[in-house]
Amino acid sequence: MTHQDLSITAKLINGGVAGLVGVTCVFPIDLAKTRLQNQHGKAMYKGMIDCLMKTARAEGFFGMYRGAAVNLTLVTPEKAIKLAANDFFRRLLMEDGMQRNLKMEMLAGCGAGMCQVVVTCPMEMLKIQLQDAGRLAVHHQGSASAPSTSRSYTTGSASTHRRPSATLIAWELLRTQGLAGLYRGLGATLLRDIPFSIIYFPLFANLNNLGFNELAVLKTRIQTLKKGLGEDMYSGITDCARKLWIQEGPSAFMKGAGCRALVIAPLFGIAQGVYFIGIGERILKCFD
DSSP, X not given: OOHHHHXXXXXXXXXXXXXXXXXXXXXXXXXXXXXXXXXXXXXXXXXXHXXXXXXXXXXXXXXXXXXXXXXXXXXHHHHHHXXXXXXXXXXXXXGGGOOOOHHHXXXXXXXXHHHHHHHHHHHHHHHHHHHHHHHHHHHHHHTTTSOOOSOOOOOSOHHHHHSOOHHHHHHHHHHHHOHHHHTTTHHHHHHHHHHHHHHHTTTGGGOOOOOOHHHHHHHHHHHOOSOOTTOOOOSSHHHHHHHHHHHHOGGGGGTTHHHHHHHHHHHHHHHHHHHHHTHHHHHXXXXX
């Protein structure tokens, strides 16, 4: 194995470990973000702490980890694609893959962001359905006697309403909508992940805050397939943004912004820690 191959393998191990540790540590906050972003009209949760407390009481401790299995399963291939794509584009755009030109470095990050959505979009689509299931269960119980005034998505199985699973949701989407069903919200995911990667790779050590929360709200709403009573369906980014602005006002675009910031900061800290310690390099040395 060449030094270059060793370096890429170490990066993939580091990325996978950072992703697994990061998901485990911050997933409850990510769940709160999803549920806060999906609140329509009268708020069920007053904020992140209220959301987590109500979730723990209603669904138990592991209720805060609904959808985590999807992320834990797919986070390593997602990181692998992202890191490998960035290295590929760096070598393609710059001599020896060295950072000689910030514009080329950002362009390489753009390419990596475009490649990673192959995994990110379906992963987050499934994760969001599972994360939001508890909120919908409470919503339907509280509105059982109210007539439905909006069209709601159903996977065609009663069991998905009671206790959805990633496998069942994925199968029903593929059966009813084809591969496009798993890539619903692709545009919003690209608009979020490409700017993120453009900044992430060239300025990894200096990232403290990201300004893409409004896109995150649109992505969550579009990718949420099942809706509560009175909740709208969206045909795309523009339709979603228009309805949010008219019905909920400008502040709706920042729902879950605090949770997103709390998710991002530890993830970067964990990733930087893993790379600083050099876990991937240490593992590979054991096989020398």
